[in-house]
Amino acid sequence: MTAGRPDRPPLLELRGVRAGYGEVEVLHGVDLVVPERCLFALLGPNGAGKTTTLSVIAGLHRATDGDVVLAGRRVNGATADQLARRGLCLVPEGRGIFPNLTVRENLLMATHTGSPIADVEARTFARFPRLRDRRGQLAGTLSGGEQQMLAMARGLATDPALLLLDELSMGLAPILVEELYGLVAEVAAEGVSIVVVEQFARMVLGVADRAALMVRGRVEAQGGPAEIEGALSGAYLGQ
Amino acid sequence: MDKFLTFTVIGLSTSAIYAVISSGLVLTYTTTGVFNFAHGAQGMIAAFAYWQLRFAWGWPAPLALATVLLVLAPLFGALLERVIMRGLADASEAVRLVVSISLLVGLIGLAQVIWPPGESRPMSTFFAGRQIRVWSTAVTAHQLITFACALAVAVGLRLLLHRTRIGVSMRAIVDDRPLLLLNGARTDRVALLSWAIGASLAALGGILIAPAIALDAPSLSLLIVNAYAAAIFGRLRSIPLTFVGAIVIGLTEAYLFGYLPTGNTALAGLRLAAPAILLFVVLLVLPNRRLRTGVRSRERFPCPTRAGALLFSGSVFVAGIVMATTMSRPDLVTYGKVFSFGIIALSLVPLVGYAGQISLCQLSFAGIGAVVMAHVGGASGSPLGLVLAAVVAAAVGALVALPALRLSGIYLALATAAFAVALDRWVFNLPAVRIGPLRLRLFDLGSVDVAPLRLFGYRFDSPRAQMLLAAGAFALLALGVSAVRRGRLGRRLLAMRDSEAACATFGMDLVRTRLAVFTLSAAIAGVGGAIYATQLSSITPGNFDLVSGLPIFMLVVVGGAGMVGGALFAGIGLQGLLPALARLSSLLARWQTIAPALAGLGLGRNPSGAASDVTVALAPLRRDAPVLGAMLAAMGLLWAGRLAGAFGGWPFLAGLVVALAVAAAVAQHRAGAVGAVGAVDAVDAAGPAPAAAAATATVPAPAPVPAAPPATAAPPVPALEWMGITQPWTADAVAALDRVLGLPEEGVRGGAAHG
Ligand SMILES: Nc1ncnc2c1ncn2[C@@H]1O[C@H](COP(=O)(O)OP(=O)(O)O)[C@@H](O)[C@H]1O
Ligand SMILES: [Mg+2]
Numbered sequence: 004m005t006a007g008r009p010d011r012p013p014l015l016e017l018r019g020v021r022a023g024y025g026e027v028e029v030l031h032g033v034d035l036v037v038p039e040r041c042l043f044a045l046l047g048p049n050g051a052g053k054t055t056t057l058s059v060i061a062g063l064h065r066a067t068d069g070d071v072v073l074a075g076r077r078v079n080g081a082t083a084d085q086l087a088r089r090g091l092c093l094v095p096e097g098r099g100i101f102p103n104l105t106v107r108e109n110l111l112m113a114t115h116t117g118s119p120i121a122d123v124e125a126r127t128f129a130r131f132p133r134l135r136d137r138r139g140q141l142a143g144t145l146s147g148g149e150q151q152m153l154a155m156a157r158g159l160a161t162d163p164a165l166l167l168l169d170e171l172s173m174g175l176a177p178i179l180v181e182e183l184y185g186l187v188a189e190v191a192a193e194g195v196s197i198v199v200v201e202q203f204a205r206m207v208l209g210v211a212d213r214a215a216l217m218v219r220g221r222v223e224a225q226g227g228p229a230e231i232e233g234a235l236s237g238a239y240l241g242q
Numbered sequence: 243m244d245k246f247l248t249f250t251v252i253g254l255s256t257s258a259i260y261a262v263i264s265s266g267l268v269l270t271y272t273t274t275g276v277f278n279f280a281h282g283a284q285g286m287i288a289a290f291a292y293w294q295l296r297f298a299w300g301w302p303a304p305l306a307l308a309t310v311l312l313v314l315a316p317l318f319g320a321l322l323e324r325v326i327m328r329g330l331a332d333a334s335e336a337v338r339l340v341v342s343i344s345l346l347v348g349l350i351g352l353a354q355v356i357w358p359p360g361e362s363r364p365m366s367t368f369f370a371g372r373q374i375r376v377w378s379t380a381v382t383a384h385q386l387i388t389f390a391c392a393l394a395v396a397v398g399l400r401l402l403l404h405r406t407r408i409g410v411s412m413r414a415i416v417d418d419r420p421l422l423l424l425n426g427a428r429t430d431r432v433a434l435l436s437w438a439i440g441a442s443l444a445a446l447g448g449i450l451i452a453p454a455i456a457l458d459a460p461s462l463s464l465l466i467v468n469a470y471a472a473a474i475f476g477r478l479r480s481i482p483l484t485f486v487g488a489i490v491i492g493l494t495e496a497y498l499f500g501y502l503p504t505g506n507t508a509l510a511g512l513r514l515a516a517p518a519i520l521l522f523v524v525l526l527v528l529p530n531r532r533l534r535t536g537v538r539s540r541e542r543f544p545c546p547t548r549a550g551a552l553l554f555s556g557s558v559f560v561a562g563i564v565m566a567t568t569m570s571r572p573d574l575v576t577y578g579k580v581f582s583f584g585i586i587a588l589s590l591v592p593l594v595g596y597a598g599q600i601s602l603c604q605l606s607f608a609g610i611g612a613v614v615m616a617h618v619g620g621a622s623g624s625p626l627g628l629v630l631a632a633v634v635a636a637a638v639g640a641l642v643a644l645p646a647l648r649l650s651g652i653y654l655a656l657a658t659a660a661f662a663v664a665l666d667r668w669v670f671n672l673p674a675v676r677i678g679p680l681r682l683r684l685f686d687l688g689s690v691d692v693a694p695l696r697l698f699g700y701r702f703d704s705p706r707a708q709m710l711l712a713a714g715a716f717a718l719l720a721l722g723v724s725a726v727r728r729g730r731l732g733r734r735l736l737a738m739r740d741s742e743a744a745c746a747t748f749g750m751d752l753v754r755t756r757l758a759v760f761t762l763s764a765a766i767a768g769v770g771g772a773i774y775a776t777q778l779s780s781i782t783p784g785n786f787d788l789v790s791g792l793p794i795f796m797l798v799v800v801g802g803a804g805m806v807g808g809a810l811f812a813g814i815g816l817q818g819l820l821p822a823l824a825r826l827s828s829l830l831a832r833w834q835t836i837a838p839a840l841a842g843l844g845l846g847r848n849p850s851g852a853a854s855d856v857t858v859a860l861a862p863l864r865r866d867a868p869v870l871g872a873m874l875a876a877m878g879l880l881w882a883g884r885l886a887g888a889f890g891g892w893p894f895l896a897g898l899v900v901a902l903a904v905a906a907a908v909a910q911h912r913a914g915a916v917g918a919v920g921a922v923d924a925v926d927a928a929g930p931a932p933a934a935a936a937a938t939a940t941v942p943a944p945a946p947v948p949a950a951p952p953a954t955a956a957p958p959v960p961a962l963e964w965m966g967i968t969q970p971w972t973a974d975a976v977a978a979l980d981r982v983l984g985l986p987e988e989g990v991r992g993g994a995a996h997g
Contacts, residue, residue, distance in 0.1 A: 061424060062423075063420055063423065063424070082423070083420070083423035083424055084423045084424075084425075084426050084427060084428055084429065087423070087424055087425060087426030088426040092424075093424050095420075095421065095424065099421055099424070100421075101413075101414045101417040101418055101421065101422075102417060103413065103416070103417050104410065104413060104414055104417065108404075108410045108413075108414075111407055111410055112407075112410065112411065112414050112422065112425045112427065113425060114407065115407075115411075115425045115426035115427040115428075116425070116426040117426075157425065
């Protein structure tokens with residue numbers, strides 16, 4: 004899989020993005036380029052600002068400075084729901100589900116982006132047969148792995164243009180993480196651009212096309228997985 | 243048995259109405275987080291609108307119903323959401339509360355403007371006279387329709403919330419609003435729909451219940467207290483539990499009507515107050531809430547300095563003297579209440595402003611003070627009355643606070659509102675009761691006379707003397723309240739407002755602190771009520787009911803609840819500005835009940851209130867001795883001219899205002915020319931300062947400034963909580979911090995950590 008054609012703008016580009024909470028700035032000018040049809044890994048230690056970066060991209064959080072550019076268009080002011088309907092899908096950190104809604108109702112919420120419910124259900128249950136048996140169950144009572152599958156289902160079943168996955172592996176058994184990343188690679192192979200965010204999982208570098216390392220609110224390195232692999236250990240040892 | 247069945251049917255039909263109303267309330271609260279105090283008032287307006295269409299204009303019932311329920315009410319609800327509620331997303335709870343209470347008061351005012359009270363507006367039930375027999379009792383067609391409506395609402399809501407996408411979205415919002423946005427849902431449409439449905443349900447309830455009680459704006463609006471109780475059963479979340487609550491409350495009310503002995507005046511009121519008492523009880527038995535860990539609040543209030551407080555109180559008293567010497571007797575009677583209302587409003591400053599607790603029953607405490615003054619003060623106006631007014635009000639305040647200590651936010655507001663309703667519907671209407679040797683007299687089933695206060699042989703019996711008394715008492719109490727803010731208790735209250743959990747961790751006794759502030763505040767309200775009563779000279783329960791008390795709360799928050807100036811603002815607004823406007827034009831007089839509501843609705847923009855703006859605007863003047871002196875001299879001349887009869891009251895007032903405005907502008911200009919704004923001033927003017935300070939702080943040393951300001955200019959100090967974070971921690975910052983917190987200035991580097 005190669006990066007998109009050179010004559011087209013990258014799918015996602017951040018230029019000097021600053022953002023913060025209250026008066027504490029957390030992102031001090033983030034630059035990032037995610038080409039089209041690419042599985043991109045954003046790595047960094049806890050507190051580096053990865054989640055904040057994704058929130059800014061998804062329109063949940065406002066950048067105080069800089070540009071967020073999606074497919075060549077600056078989208079700084081767009082709201083989260085507008086971006087979602089235009090094909091951006093963020094599966095947030097923790098469990099991205101509605102715990103007091105049933106599995107079916109959770110899937111129903113995924114149809115706000117325009118896919119018919121029948122499609123969403125069919126594709127979800129084809130990928131995650133375990134969820135089919137739990138259709139009527141409250142999502143909050145599912146196991147951790149099933150909850151994460153349900154959260155991912157939205158990204159897999161609604162055909163997003165850009166899928167953002169925040170710490171998929173958090174709190175899950177390694178074998179399950181491997182299974183989920185297998186799925187991510189499959190979806191990427193179908194041509195969906197994906198940004199995965201992880202803290203420690205070097206394993207994502209194995210499937211990624213490109214990667215970036217984020218430390219203390221800045222992107223320290225950006226390039227091929229091998230380059231980032233080398234930069235990683237330094238970052239975690241707090242060079 | 244017959245009787246039992248009859249009252250069960252009556253109770254269930256009331257329950258059905260409560261269920262309809264409260265399910266609308268729950269719907270809007272869960273999906274948008276705004277507790278709509280005006281929900282009942284929306285139902286009231288709808289009932290009036292229906293009456294207008296159906297009975298005044300003679301439309302056929304189905305057409306009138308459809309117009310109100312399917313067009314007018316949903317439109318109104320949607321409009322509210324669009325125009326008002328949407329802006330409240332990140333406002334504090336007190337601000338949200340004030341906005342919805344303003345709406346309540348405004349709607350009552352509006353209804354009274356359009357449909358003046360006093361006329362009879364008969365509203366017959368649906369299919370009047372038709373009924374069926376069930377066993378041994380009759381069920382009217384209206385009751386059957388009511389049951390059918392409740393059933394339809396229950397089924398309809400169930401279908402909506404579980405079978406439709408937008409309905410499921412409403413439940414999803416409760417779970418996780420940002421996630422719903424990430425799903426691509428248009429949450430604003432969801433909110434719009436839930437407000438539209440909520441308004442329709444309120445309207446349906448209002449139309450169904452209006453024939454049973456008279457078409458009267460305040461009582462229909464407060465009917466909501468009963469429905470609130472039902473909603474609290476469902477913890478403002480569960481609609482099925484809300485229905486259960488409605489049944490409990492409707493039946494309780496009906497059985498009280500049926501089985502309490504009639505002819506006993508003491509018990510007659512109890513029936514009316516029963517839902518309020520139930521609400522209070524339900525709130526208390528709700529499972530313990532967690533301690534709050536920090537509230538996000540947009541409000542910032544500077545700490546008053548001793549000199550500033552003295553200046554404020556001195557100015558108030560001098561203003562009182564000027565008013566007393568220049569006003570006519572009727573004017574003195576009217577505007578004298580500025581200060582007594584100011585005192586009642588002042589009682590909210592420590593409670594709402596410092597401690598962040600909400601109370602809607604301060605006027606009830608004032609009523610208690612008034613009653614004590616009337617009876618203990620007696621015909622001679624003994625000062626013992628004033629003292630006991632404070633003591634008894636404080637005791638009652640503690641009594642209310644004790645059970646309510648666990649509550650906060652909206653629940654505390656509801657509990658205090660329930661208490662106020664219980665007092666004005668029941669306790670204040672009791673005949674004299676005898677408890678052992680004690681004979682408690684209240685309003686003696688009507689009105690009581692209050693004699694003027696007699697102090698050291700002097701009787702404050704003229705309106706002039708009473709105004710001076712009230713102004714002096716306000717000035718003294720304002721000094722006291724400012725001192726509390728600077729003292730130990732004030733710091734504890736502020737800490738508690740910011741984070742109860744942190745205070746508990748530090749071993750602070752939250753119960754004692756909350757009890758102390760409630761007691762203090764009730765005592766102040768009691769004194770205010772006593773003085774207000776001597777000015778009124780004859781008091782009735784109506785002077786002290788919940789609806790009259792709400793504007794005080796609203797205006798104190800609008801004025802700035804954290805500052806004594808906010809209390810003065812409330813007093814001036816309610817007892818000065820409104821009567822003055824009413825006198826200017828009779829048209830304005832009709833609209834005057836709506837004015838405070840408009841002020842409250844505007845609050846969303848400026849959560850710190852007007853008083854802090856005024857403080858900021860006047861800060862340069864305070865430090866500019868020559869200009870200040872000139873202004874005072876000009877005002878003194880005006881006063882002399884007025885006393886000599888050179889001109890009338892209005893030119894005099896206008897002259898004063900112009901003098902103040904000109905002086906403030908000149909001082910502002912001079913301060914701007916001098917250029918150096920000291921560190922202390924930046925803290926003093928804490929309102930807009932943080933943004934500016936942050937801007938300068940994050941852009942370190944803008945070097946290429948042509949004419950650099952003098953090097954001696956102190957760097958701007960950021961808002962307190964950002965000291966040392968957005969700027970280095972300096973000795974100046976420590977000193978400023980000490981000043982703001984009212985600590986003795988230590989000036990020890992790093993030694994401020996124990997403050
Ligand atoms: N809601 C918030 N309020 C204040 N600070 C926050 C908030 N969320 C995150 N932060 C701070 O922002 C920084 C970056 O956080 P985050 O983006 O969650 O990092 P990561 O996802 O890389 O672990 C951290 O220092 C964190 O403390
Ligand atoms: Mg994170």
